[in-house]
Amino acid sequence: MFSYLRTLLLFTGLFASSFAIATTMMAITEFELEISEGEFITVRSAGNAQSQWLETANGDIIVKRSGTWYLAEINSQNQALSTGIPYREGEVVPAEIVFIPDLSLSAALDALESTSVVSQSVAISSSDGVTQQPILVLRVSFLDQDSRYSSEEIHELIFADESSSSLSVAQYYRDNSYQKFDIQPVSETSGTVSDGVVDVALSYNHPNFGSSYGSSTSQLVSDALVSANSYINFSAYDTNSDGSLSSRELGVVLIIAGYENAYGGAGASEPRIWAHKSSISPITLDGVSLSAYAMFGEQHQSHLATIGIISHEMAHLLFSLPDLYDRQGDSNGIGRWGLMGLGSWNSTNGVSGSSPAHLLAWSKVEAGFINPRDVEGDAIDFSLKSATSDNDALRVWLDPFRHGEHFLLEYRALEGSDKALPGEGLLISHVDDWVGYGTAGLQNDVVEHKLVDIEEADGQDDMDLLENRGDREDVYNDAYGQDYFGSSSLPASVDYQGNSSGVEVAQIRVGDEVTGNLSLPYEQLGDNLGYDDGGVRAAWGSGGSVSLVEYSVPSDSRFAHGIDFYSYRNAVISTSLYASFTGGSVSNALHVSSSTITPGWNRIEFSSSLDLSSYSKVYLEITASADSLRAFGIDNMGDVSGNSYIKLNGSFQSAGFDFNQRLLVANQEDGFNYQIPDKLSFQEIEVSESGSSGGGGGSFGLFLILAAMLASCRIKLRVYAV
Incomplete structure (x- = not known):
C-alpha cells in the first residue's frame, strides 16, 4: 500500500505531516482525593494531555494505575512514570527509581495543529459587516x-x-x-x-x-x-x-x-x-x-x-489559531494573559474557566478581529484604549518589510472577561513570524525564541522559569514603578539576536487609557506581498518543480528588494521575476538569480532594487534543483487566493493552495540598514514508511494528507493512523 502512496506523493508533490489534534492545557485545580476507603488527602492536578498526575500537599507525585495510586517521578519528556510503589501518605520516594516501562505513558502528537486540504470559506456575513x-x-x-x-x-x-x-x-x-x-x-x-x-x-x-x-x-x-x-x-x-x-x-x-x-x-x-x-x-x-x-x-x-x-x-x-502555551512544558508560554495560553482557565469566582482572558492582540490579528496601527517615523506620543473596550493596538516592526520580528502593544484592563487577569497595564508582546505555526511551526515550544513572548516588565522571567502563570508585574504600569521599556531596561528592548531594537517606550502612564512616548527604528517601512495567511501547513514539489506567484504592484511600494521563501529542505533554487504571464507561460524577465536555502524561512535580497513602477503585476517564478524533493512550503488553510501556480507539462496551472513566498517591496530605492535575522534550526521533514496504531497509552503515528490539483480535477487522499 505504501509504495502506491509514495508514487502518488512523487507525482502530486504535496506532503504534510501532522496529527489532527489540538488540545487545551489542563486546569490547575485543588480538591480532596479519596486515596483509599475513607482516607482523603488534598491534591492538585498537574501535567498535560499526554501525561497527567496529581501532586500532594507535601510535594509527592502520584499516578493511578489499575485502581491503585502509586508514587511517581517526572522524566525528561515531562511524563509521569510510576515507580511501582503504592502511595502511602508521608512515605518518601527513594532516591534511585527503576522505572517500569509498561507503566509509562507514551507522548502523543496531539499538540500539533490540524491540517486540512479543504479550503475554508468565509462564513455568511450580513450587510452590516457582522x-x-x-x-x-x-x-x-x-x-x-x-x-x-x-x-x-x-x-x-x-x-x-x-x-x-x-x-x-x-x-x-x-x-x-x-x-x-x-x-x-x-x-x-x-x-x-x-x-x-x-x-x-x-x-x-x-x-x-x-x-x-x-x-x-x-x-x-x-x-x-x-x-x-x-x-x-x-x-x-x-x-x-x-x-x-x-x-x-x-x-x-x-x-x-x-x-x-x-x-x-x-x-x-x-x-x-x-x-x-x-x-x-x-x-x-x-x-x-x-x-x-x-x-x-x-x-x-x-x-x-x-x-x-x-x-x-x-x-x-x-x-x-495556534496554542501559545509551551507544548513541551518547559515554560508557561504567554501564561494567563491570553485565551490560547493558560488564560482559558482564568476565573474570579473560583470556578476555573468562567472568566477566560481575551485573546492576545496577536491572536486577534490572526483571527481578523483587529488591524493594529503600524507605527513608523522617529518618535510619537501614543494612547491606547483597553483591549476589552476597543480594537486598539500598536505594532512596531523590527523588520523593515513587516515580516518577522515586531512588538505588539495593548492595554489590558481588569474589566469584562479580563477582570481575572493577574494585573492591568501596558502588555508588550515580542512576536517573530518566522518561528511560525501550523504543521512546521514551533509556536511557543522554544523558551529562548518563541512565536509570541510576553516581555515581563519586572524582568523576572517567572513564566519562562515556571515560577508562575503570570503576575501583575508582567505589565508596564507607573503605579508598579514600571514605566519604561528600552535599551537600558530589564527586559531590554532587543531582537532575538541580542541587538538593540531601536524601540523605546517611555513615560508610560495607566489610567482610563495608557499613554506614553514611542521611539521607532524606521522612519518609513516597506512591505511584503503574499497570500499565505494560515502558517506553513505542508510541503510541495519533486526535483525540478517550478512555482509561480502573481503579485499586484502597490502604488506606494514601487521597488522590489528581494523575497522571503519557506523551504522544508536544504535546497538550491533559481529565482526569476517576470513582467508578463500569458497562455500559461512567463516572459520579460526583470531578475534572475540562484540561491542556496535551508529549512525554514529564507530571506533572499536582490543585488539591487528593481523599479516596478511601469508594471501593474509581476510574477515570481522559483525552480527547485533536481535533488530538491518537497522544497516548497505551502499554506492550504483559509481562502485560496488563486494567484499561485504550479508547472505541469510545461505550462503553469492554478494550484489549490498558496505558496509560503513573499515579495519584499518598498517606496525607497535604497535598501534598509538592518541585519537579516537569524532563524531557529529546523529539521528536514522526511516521509516515514511505517505507521503505528493508537493504543491505550495515547501513542499515535503520523498521518499523511496528500492532494493534487490538476486542472479542474481535485484528488484527495487521507491516511490516518488511528
Missing part, C-alpha cells in the same frame, strides 16, 4: 452515561446573549471581535427547534478514552453526526457549493456526557474525555462531506463545563 457563524452542538449520551445538564443549559452555555447572568461562548467572541463575529445556532428540529442543540443517544457505553484519542474517538464523532442527520440539512450550509463543509461554513461541537479530563487531570472522574479539536475521515451526509469538530466533556467534576476551554478549542476550530 460575520454570522453557524454552530451545531451535539449533546451526546451513552447507554451507561446520561447527560447531567439539559439542552437548555447547554444552549445558554454556548449561545446566550448579553441578557444572561453568565458569560456565554457567543458573548465571549462578540466581545473579542468588537461585535463583528456572531456565533449563531443552526436550524434543526431536535427538541427546542433551532436552538442549535441536537440530542444524540448512542447505543453503546461511553468509550472513556481520556486523552488517548484513536479509533473510538473517530467512531464516536461519526456516529453522532449520522444520528443527528435526521434533524438538520447539512447541505444548506455548503455556502460555496463545493460539496464539503469547512468549519467556517458549519462549526461542529460535541458535548460528551461524563467528565472533562482537562479539568481534573489524573484526578478527573470517569468516564472522561480530553477536550480537543480534530478531524475525522470525511463523512458524507446530505450530499456534503464533514470532517472537523471540537469535543468537550460535559462536567467539570461537580459543575457544568465552563466557557474557557470551549472558547479555546473553538479558536482552533474556527480560526486555526
